[in-house]
Amino acid sequence: MKKYLILSSFVFFFTSCSPFYYNSLLKSNKNISSGEINQILSPKVLVSSKYVAHVSALGKEFSGIFVIRELDKDVYRLMLITHTGVTILSLEVTPDKFTVLYCIEQLNNKYFLNLVNNDISTLLYLRIKYKLALMMKDVKNNSDILKLDNDEIQYYCFFDDRERISRIDEVSGNDLKKKILFTLENDGSAKSIEIAHNDYPINLILERIVEE
Amino acid sequence: MTFYKSISIYFSRTVVIFAIIAINLFGKGDTTSNKVIIDPSIIIKRINEVSKSIKSIECDFIQIKHLSYLSENITSRGAFYYKRENLIRWEYTSPYRYIIVINRDKFIMKDGKTISSFDIKSNELFSELNDIILGCIKGDILKSETKFKISFFQTVSVYVINLIPVAPKIKEIFKSIEIYFNKSNFDLTDLKMVENTGDFTKIQFINRKYNVNMNEEIFNIK
Numbered sequence: 001m002k003k004y005l006i007l008s009s010f011v012f013f014f015t016s017c018s019p020f021y022y023n024s025l026l027k028s029n030k031n032i033s034s035g036e037i038n039q040i041l042s043p044k045v046l047v048s049s050k051y052v053a054h055v056s057a058l059g060k061e062f063s064g065i066f067v068i069r070e071l072d073k074d075v076y077r078l079m080l081i082t083h084t085g086v087t088i089l090s091l092e093v094t095p096d097k098f099t100v101l102y103c104i105e106q107l108n109n110k111y112f113l114n115l116v117n118n119d120i121s122t123l124l125y126l127r128i129k130y131k132l133a134l135m136m137k138d139v140k141n142n143s144d145i146l147k148l149d150n151d152e153i154q155y156y157c158f159f160d161d162r163e164r165i166s167r168i169d170e171v172s173g174n175d176l177k178k179k180i181l182f183t184l185e186n187d188g189s190a191k192s193i194e195i196a197h198n199d200y201p202i203n204l205i206l207e208r209i210v211e212e
Numbered sequence: 213m214t215f216y217k218s219i220s221i222y223f224s225r226t227v228v229i230f231a232i233i234a235i236n237l238f239g240k241g242d243t244t245s246n247k248v249i250i251d252p253s254i255i256i257k258r259i260n261e262v263s264k265s266i267k268s269i270e271c272d273f274i275q276i277k278h279l280s281y282l283s284e285n286i287t288s289r290g291a292f293y294y295k296r297e298n299l300i301r302w303e304y305t306s307p308y309r310y311i312i313v314i315n316r317d318k319f320i321m322k323d324g325k326t327i328s329s330f331d332i333k334s335n336e337l338f339s340e341l342n343d344i345i346l347g348c349i350k351g352d353i354l355k356s357e358t359k360f361k362i363s364f365f366q367t368v369s370v371y372v373i374n375l376i377p378v379a380p381k382i383k384e385i386f387k388s389i390e391i392y393f394n395k396s397n398f399d400l401t402d403l404k405m406v407e408n409t410g411d412f413t414k415i416q417f418i419n420r421k422y423n424v425n426m427n428e429e430i431f432n433i434k
Contacts, residue, residue: 050286052308054323054324054326060323060328061323061326061328062323062328063310063323063326065277065286067279067282067286069281069282071281077281079279081286083288083304083308083310083312084275084302084312084413085275085277085286085403085405085413086385086407086412086413087407087409089408102409154321187318209286209307209308210307211286211287211307
């Protein structure tokens with residue numbers, strides 16, 4: 001019996017302390033100001049651009065054109081249209097409001113629209129919604145990672161070799177909820193953006209349209 | 213059937229209908245100062261005659277999507293193919309590659325390497341749209357007043373057919389559809405689809421060739 005308890009404790013201890021990437025990060029000595037947060041997380045990547053959107057959802061795939069324009073400071077209009085020009089989704093967003101201007105019937109459900117709202121908020125408004133940020137250190141890879149934390153959800157922002165944001169992980173506890181990958185142009189705008197949800201079978205890839 | 217497929221079908225069918233009606237059309241249109249044509253019977257007759265004479269169409273297109281809140285339009289280009297009785301290929305080549313094929317009762321889309329297809333007959337609405345297309349090919353689509361409220365206009369250089377959807381499903385998407393064609397030779401100028409918001413898609417057909425030999429393989433996507 002005693003041996004069994006020792007063994008069980010050992011197993012419990014081992015598994016509950018199994019290495020996990022985010023837990024392995026160390027707090028860096030680098031300080032970061034709110035101004036720097038604002039700059040790092042600037043939504044320049046998406047401002048006034050057009051993308052081909054490839055959506056993979058529940059085993060189905062479709063694509064269309066995604067258009068975004070900044071109407072005013074932190075106010076954006078976003079639209080999803082088919083390749084043939086038909087509008088299927090039109091939104092206006094601010095940090096505090098998500099307005100559906102038009103949505104085709106088949107997309108008009110709370111589950112989907114909440115997901116869209118969450119993704120847009122991550123892309124555009126992280127710097128507004130999160131005031132607390134820490135610089136973390138990935139010792140193994142010798143890289144800095146910006147951590148945004150509101151107790152429930154944490155965002156880990158990774159940088160490329162030009163110190164531009166290249167990836168955002170949305171984490172709750174130890175669970176990765178969502179990963180966003182950026183491929184950036186020289187001017188900092190996004191050539192492509194990939195959003196992969198861990199909890200839902202929905203992935204989105206945006207590829208910037210370069211018109212001749 | 214997914215929403216996206218539904219919308220693609222609506223649009224594709226509608227575009228094809230008017231492309232076929234306007235078969236003869238090409239030239240620059242002038243949409244200013246539209247005058248109502250009270251008796252369009254001659255125009256309708258001519259359209260029907262032309263429709264019957266067309267066995268295939270091959271042309272290029274320029275598509276402009278105008279959004280009211282964008283300072284610049286979204287422009288795309290591609291090629292359009294039609295072969296009697298019911299084969300259509302709508303191929304976008306710039307700035308993205310995307311293909312829509314309607315092959316008899318099959319609707320096929322190709323985006324990069326991803327190919328999706330489904331049976332049009334599996335949906336009553338799509339069957340109805342299929343009938344509209346056939347009616348168009350036979351030249352009697354303009355009698356389809358249960359689907360559209362139809363009126364005719366003219367300017368100095370063009371005739372304009374204006375269609376206001378009556379069918380609820382199409383009415384949800386489009387406010388109106390306009391076809392412009394050159395008066396002198398019935399060549400198509402533009403096809404314009406206006407949404408209820410005022411945003412619109414305008415397609416210009418250029419470099420048209422009629423009754424060319426066409427390999428039906430282009431209407432199969434693999």
